[in-house]
Amino acid sequence: MNLFRKIVFGAAVLGFMAGGTAEAANKIVMDGSTTVGPIAKSFAAYFTKTTGVQVTVSESGSGNGAKSLINKTCDIANMSREMKDKELAAARAKGVKPVEHIVAMDGIAIVVHPGNRVNALSKAQIRGIYNGKYTNWSQVGGPNARIVVIQRESNSGTQDSFKELVMGKESPITKNAETQASNGAVKNRVATTPAAIGFIGLGFVDSGVKAVMVDGIEPDERTVKNGTYPITRPLFMYTNGPATGAVKQFIDLKSTPEGKRMISELGFVNH
Amino acid sequence: MMSEDVLKESGRSGAFIVSAQKRKMQKLAKTAGESILLLIASFVAIVVLFIFYFVTVDAIPYFQLQGFREFFTSSNWYPAGDPGEFGALAIIYGSGMVTLGSTLLSVPMGIAAAICLSDILPFSVRQYAKPVIEMLAAIPSVAFGFFALVIFAPLLQTQGGPILMWAWWILAAPFLLLAVIVISDLLSAKIEDPKRRQQISMFLLVVFGVGALAFLYWVGSVLQGIEIITGTNALNVSIILSFMALPTIVSVSEDALQAVGRELREGSYALGATRAETIVKTILPAASSGILAAVILGVMRALGETMVVWMASGNSSHIPEPWFNYLEAIRTLTATIAGDMGEADQVTGSARYHVLFAMGLLLLVISFISNLVSERIVVRQRKILSGQ
Numbered sequence: 001m002n003l004f005r006k007i008v009f010g011a012a013v014l015g016f017m018a019g020g021t022a023e024a025a026n027k028i029v030m031d032g033s034t035t036v037g038p039i040a041k042s043f044a045a046y047f048t049k050t051t052g053v054q055v056t057v058s059e060s061g062s063g064n065g066a067k068s069l070i071n072k073t074c075d076i077a078n079m080s081r082e083m084k085d086k087e088l089a090a091a092r093a094k095g096v097k098p099v100e101h102i103v104a105m106d107g108i109a110i111v112v113h114p115g116n117r118v119n120a121l122s123k124a125q126i127r128g129i130y131n132g133k134y135t136n137w138s139q140v141g142g143p144n145a146r147i148v149v150i151q152r153e154s155n156s157g158t159q160d161s162f163k164e165l166v167m168g169k170e171s172p173i174t175k176n177a178e179t180q181a182s183n184g185a186v187k188n189r190v191a192t193t194p195a196a197i198g199f200i201g202l203g204f205v206d207s208g209v210k211a212v213m214v215d216g217i218e219p220d221e222r223t224v225k226n227g228t229y230p231i232t233r234p235l236f237m238y239t240n241g242p243a244t245g246a247v248k249q250f251i252d253l254k255s256t257p258e259g260k261r262m263i264s265e266l267g268f269v270n271h
Numbered sequence: 272m273m274s275e276d277v278l279k280e281s282g283r284s285g286a287f288i289v290s291a292q293k294r295k296m297q298k299l300a301k302t303a304g305e306s307i308l309l310l311i312a313s314f315v316a317i318v319v320l321f322i323f324y325f326v327t328v329d330a331i332p333y334f335q336l337q338g339f340r341e342f343f344t345s346s347n348w349y350p351a352g353d354p355g356e357f358g359a360l361a362i363i364y365g366s367g368m369v370t371l372g373s374t375l376l377s378v379p380m381g382i383a384a385a386i387c388l389s390d391i392l393p394f395s396v397r398q399y400a401k402p403v404i405e406m407l408a409a410i411p412s413v414a415f416g417f418f419a420l421v422i423f424a425p426l427l428q429t430q431g432g433p434i435l436m437w438a439w440w441i442l443a444a445p446f447l448l449l450a451v452i453v454i455s456d457l458l459s460a461k462i463e464d465p466k467r468r469q470q471i472s473m474f475l476l477v478v479f480g481v482g483a484l485a486f487l488y489w490v491g492s493v494l495q496g497i498e499i500i501t502g503t504n505a506l507n508v509s510i511i512l513s514f515m516a517l518p519t520i521v522s523v524s525e526d527a528l529q530a531v532g533r534e535l536r537e538g539s540y541a542l543g544a545t546r547a548e549t550i551v552k553t554i555l556p557a558a559s560s561g562i563l564a565a566v567i568l569g570v571m572r573a574l575g576e577t578m579v580v581w582m583a584s585g586n587s588s589h590i591p592e593p594w595f596n597y598l599e600a601i602r603t604l605t606a607t608i609a610g611d612m613g614e615a616d617q618v619t620g621s622a623r624y625h626v627l628f629a630m631g632l633l634l635l636v637i638s639f640i641s642n643l644v645s646e647r648i649v650v651r652q653r654k655i656l657s658g659q
Contacts (some may be wrong), residue, residue: 178501
């Protein structure tokens with residue numbers, strides 16, 4: 001009898017728990033770019049506070065974000081680049097219809113150590129540094145020191161955008177380039193390495209690093225918004241089919257005054 | 272309950288007389304127990320076999336698609352290119368480089384520490400020292416990696432020369448001192464007259480001592496002049512990995528030294544050997560198979576470590592110039608698997624996905640071979656020691 005009672009009690013507890021999780025299904029799961037991550041996180045904090053809907057944000061790179069959306073393990077994929085044709089094909093094959101929403105504009109800042117006397121580089125010079133043509137700062141008007149080239153890993157949207165906007169199809173990035181796993185890690189390496197050059201989202205630039213002028217144009221909110229800064233890209237959130245319900249409400253935050261304030265506070269530019 | 276019954280029955284009759292049914296039950300229970308234990312034990316072996324199987328199955332398509340040549344002979348690693356290039360030579364080289372570097376650093380230190388723990392320190396100190404060393408193994412590798420990236424790499428960049436010089440003095444001075452003493456003793460050992468022998472020995476000691484000091488100073492000043500451009504390099508990772516391998520090496524070789532036992536030690540002392548002679552000529556040879564096992568485990572730890580190398584090796588897939596330059600960024604097999612995993616699934620191009628499994632297979636094969644070799648050496652050593 002005692003045993004029987006225990007079993008009934010256990011089943012009741014399990015049932016209760018199952019009921020509880022079913023009720024809490026009203027949540028949004030996000031995955032993807034480390035560049036879009038900060039926007040997603042401050043949106044999420046605000047959204048949870050105002051609506052009570054739980055939002056989880058993972059930052060595993062744009063490629064992984066696309067993968068999660070295709071595998072239906074997230075509601076919104078944050079991406080700092082457009083979906084590639086291959087990814088769109090894979091999505092179609094799994095019955096997922098990715099719909100893009102541009103949440104903000106971002107400039108990719110070329111950063112160097114604050115002690116470096118180089119203040120401006122042309123796009124051709126940056127390309128030369130990254131494809132290995134220039135290996136010493138003295139070749140681009142700097143001190144006599146070997147250039148430590150820092151790039152991002154292959155599933156980074158920033159890396160893809162940089163390659164597309166600066167390198168072009170023909171010239172691969174030099175084999176000597178070091179690889180770091182996030183915008184923060186690149187910033188950290190550049191801030192502590194006098195001879196380093198790296199590229200990070202404009203929102204990550206702080207006093208620890210110096211963003212150089214590209215083709216004579218300072219990277220800031222104005223030049224990114226009017227498109228004169230040469231390394232500018234849109235940031236995306238992708239949903240499976242048109243956004244509805246809480247997800248739509250979440251993405252629409254970008255056009256509310258509060259959302260616009262959050263975007264520009266993070267150093268990005270409103271679309 | 273059953274065993275009580277059995278006892279009662281056997282006690283009553285004075286012998287093991289159990290009813291046929293009970294005997295059957297007992298036999299069944301015994302078989303069931305044994306088979307469960309066997310299942311659990313074989314589960315581990317089966318897991319290893321399954322890992323081997325699945326990694327191999329996913330690695331083979333790469334070699335079918337791209338062949339063996341590019342993977343092992345080219346150092347062009349552009350997996351995201353169109354078409355992708357999958358030359359892993361520089362990456363394999365990088366793995367070898369940091370493994371060798373960390374082995375060179377951790378093995379002498381680890382064995383010295385193990386000897387100190389087992390034969391030199393008093394028991395009361397050892398009781399506390401060993402757990403503290405083993406605690407190093409409990410530090411998560413991401414913490415090591417963070418330290419290497421955020422603290423050690425900038426330090427190498429700003430203070431690289433002086434750090435190298437001090438490390439050289441601290442590591443090389445004791446060895447050179449020992450070598451000077453041993454060499455001058457050996458050279459003067461042939462002289463019969465004790466007074467003359469002492470004089471010559473002293474003379475040689477001074478000459479070699481001055482020479483060694485000059486050598487130390489010369490190398491030290493060369494090292495001090497070196498400027499490290501990038502702190503995330505093979506040297507940084509080798510040092511951090513050697514600390515990670517240290518607890519394994521110390522702990523396992525200390526156990527091996529302890530296992531040698533009191534008899535051999537006291538036998539050696541009884542024959543008139545000093546403590547140094549006992550350690551070098553008796554204990555170390557007797558424990559050599561265990562120490563070798565410790566070294567192999569340490570090497571495997573360094574080869575398989577991922578987080579530290581992914582964070583702090585710089586991850587640039589080129590062979591340093593010159594080839595022994597530990598001050599350049601490198602890339603290892605493990606870090607490549609970790610870093611390229613995200614983009615490389617079946618969706619985005621299959622050679623790019625399977626090449627990571629080829630790398631995993633390579634790592635598995637390397638550790639498999641070195642385990643096999645160490646097993647052989649241990650067996651042979653045991654045979655020699657037991658006089659067969």
